[in-house]
Amino acid sequence: MKKKNTVLSVLLIIFFVIVALITILPLLLLFVSSFRPGSDLMRYGLNFDVNWATANLDNYQLLFSGQNNYFTWYKNSLVITVVQVVLALFLSACVGYGFAMYNFKFKNALFACVLVVMMIPTEVIILPLYQLVIKLGIMDSMWGIILPYVVVPMLIFFFRQYLSGIPKDFLDAARVDGCTEYGIFARIMVPLMKPSFAAMGIYQGMSSWNNFLWPMIVVRSQTKITLPVGLQSLMSPYGNNYDILIAGSCFAIVPILILFICFQSYFIEGMTAGGVKG
Amino acid sequence: MEKKSVFRKFLYSQKAAPYVFVLPFVLTFLIFFAYPIVDTIVMSFQKVSGGGNEWVGLKNYQTLLNPVFYKALKNSILYMILSCALMIPIPMFLATMLNSKAMKAKGFFRSIMFIPALTSVVVAGVIFRLMFGELEGSFMNQVISFFGMEPMVWLRRTVPVWIALLLLCLWRWTGVNMMYYLSGLQQIPGDLYESADIDGASSIQKFRYITLPLLKPTTVYVLTISIFGGMAMFTESYLLFNGNNSPNNVGLTVVGYLYRMGLTQNNIGLGSAIGVVLLIIVLILNVIQLILNGTFSKKGD
Numbered sequence: 001m002k003k004k005n006t007v008l009s010v011l012l013i014i015f016f017v018i019v020a021l022i023t024i025l026p027l028l029l030l031f032v033s034s035f036r037p038g039s040d041l042m043r044y045g046l047n048f049d050v051n052w053a054t055a056n057l058d059n060y061q062l063l064f065s066g067q068n069n070y071f072t073w074y075k076n077s078l079v080i081t082v083v084q085v086v087l088a089l090f091l092s093a094c095v096g097y098g099f100a101m102y103n104f105k106f107k108n109a110l111f112a113c114v115l116v117v118m119m120i121p122t123e124v125i126i127l128p129l130y131q132l133v134i135k136l137g138i139m140d141s142m143w144g145i146i147l148p149y150v151v152v153p154m155l156i157f158f159f160r161q162y163l164s165g166i167p168k169d170f171l172d173a174a175r176v177d178g179c180t181e182y183g184i185f186a187r188i189m190v191p192l193m194k195p196s197f198a199a200m201g202i203y204q205g206m207s208s209w210n211n212f213l214w215p216m217i218v219v220r221s222q223t224k225i226t227l228p229v230g231l232q233s234l235m236s237p238y239g240n241n242y243d244i245l246i247a248g249s250c251f252a253i254v255p256i257l258i259l260f261i262c263f264q265s266y267f268i269e270g271m272t273a274g275g276v277k278g
Numbered sequence: 279m280e281k282k283s284v285f286r287k288f289l290y291s292q293k294a295a296p297y298v299f300v301l302p303f304v305l306t307f308l309i310f311f312a313y314p315i316v317d318t319i320v321m322s323f324q325k326v327s328g329g330g331n332e333w334v335g336l337k338n339y340q341t342l343l344n345p346v347f348y349k350a351l352k353n354s355i356l357y358m359i360l361s362c363a364l365m366i367p368i369p370m371f372l373a374t375m376l377n378s379k380a381m382k383a384k385g386f387f388r389s390i391m392f393i394p395a396l397t398s399v400v401v402a403g404v405i406f407r408l409m410f411g412e413l414e415g416s417f418m419n420q421v422i423s424f425f426g427m428e429p430m431v432w433l434r435r436t437v438p439v440w441i442a443l444l445l446l447c448l449w450r451w452t453g454v455n456m457m458y459y460l461s462g463l464q465q466i467p468g469d470l471y472e473s474a475d476i477d478g479a480s481s482i483q484k485f486r487y488i489t490l491p492l493l494k495p496t497t498v499y500v501l502t503i504s505i506f507g508g509m510a511m512f513t514e515s516y517l518l519f520n521g522n523n524s525p526n527n528v529g530l531t532v533v534g535y536l537y538r539m540g541l542t543q544n545n546i547g548l549g550s551a552i553g554v555v556l557l558i559i560v561l562i563l564n565v566i567q568l569i570l571n572g573t574f575s576k577k578g579d
Contacts, residue, residue: 046409126536
């Protein structure tokens, strides 16, 4: 019995080593290619045939030379991500708290609206939303990207779920002590919600950082676009930007990989938050 | 002064507080969801131009009865079906293998397989576009020539395009779906398997009669997100073809057609009609799913 288990273990591990290799192969390919001249890529395509004698850091030097907009895009993406995460967490936590802790008129109807927004792909309304953004005068600015998605149904749903585990007697005790309704939220609930803020912060951070379609529609100026939109614009048919494209793509992943290695459990919890719990 | 304090008192009352808390949602829902939905339905019956909108009845919908839109619709539906057919069994299988007692270093492999989910669709698209490049030396051509096949122009003909699209989807989402299944598996009580062992059940029987039925909530969830994600697919194709134009529209989806008509050609009325069609499809899928789930759960009880 024991021997059979060892054989099985070895087979399983071999299987998963192969799966893991296939999984990281595309990223490895990108990483390796970032040390090759862009012209190589034009001539031979993206592959593992690296001539290590000619491999160099020229692409990265070019990236950091400041002769392109790469770091402007990087900064734009960072700013938008931070602002959107902070606003979305705060506002969605308020709404989730309202749904979890109070009974009020129209509560069920309003919560049904949260579910409806979650169920309908946002692509259905990109055209009217685009026109609305023009009317509101926030076209070509980061607010045009952020405002329509500043309250996130997914986060509301998660926070409500998380808070429903906290007994309501808690609130009454605080009320007796003279705490206002908003004081209860700010001083008692927010600290209790810390773990959920971490997971949801990562969920929202990842979707803001990687968002592509909506930022591409809203922002057009070269100095205001976000990193994903900028990288896409480098993929011109003439290929003269491949050096920056490949090195820039690598440099866009690395910070996230480092964060992932440090905060793995939060990442996995946050990015699979929609999953069925219990 | 008096008035202000009354207002303040009301604002701080237990009765008003919940409305203050949910106000951000109500506002954004009305402005950025309900209004655009109504607006897009109205515009789908109009010719939209700067000078003012003009009612044209069903003309936009009639315009949609064309082969290009059929192709987009067919592509979206096929992508939805194929991605569901891949994105459920494969992650379920991998999760079951990874969760088995004999497996070592589970955490390590779990993390590695999660990594693609961290990359943005743009970076993934860049890599796949270049991997499936038309040059003889590009990675996928090297792979097929290793198996004795001639190098080809991948992103031009139907079957290779679909292989590229589905591999991209599989690469990015297998790890995430596997994670859903792993948490589903961990909620199955271990003693169920122990009693099955005592009854002498084989591994396949255990999978068929314990694992599969108890994973149903996970499967329903993964199916739901795959259906809506699949139906709304656009950016993957946009990046693979570096724009919304693919040879013979092999990679055109419903959202791609909406983008082309509404934003590229500035025909907002027609684009809105496409949005409404997509909305109706999504609503129908929702209703079907609710009915199926409802009846299934009754049987299960």
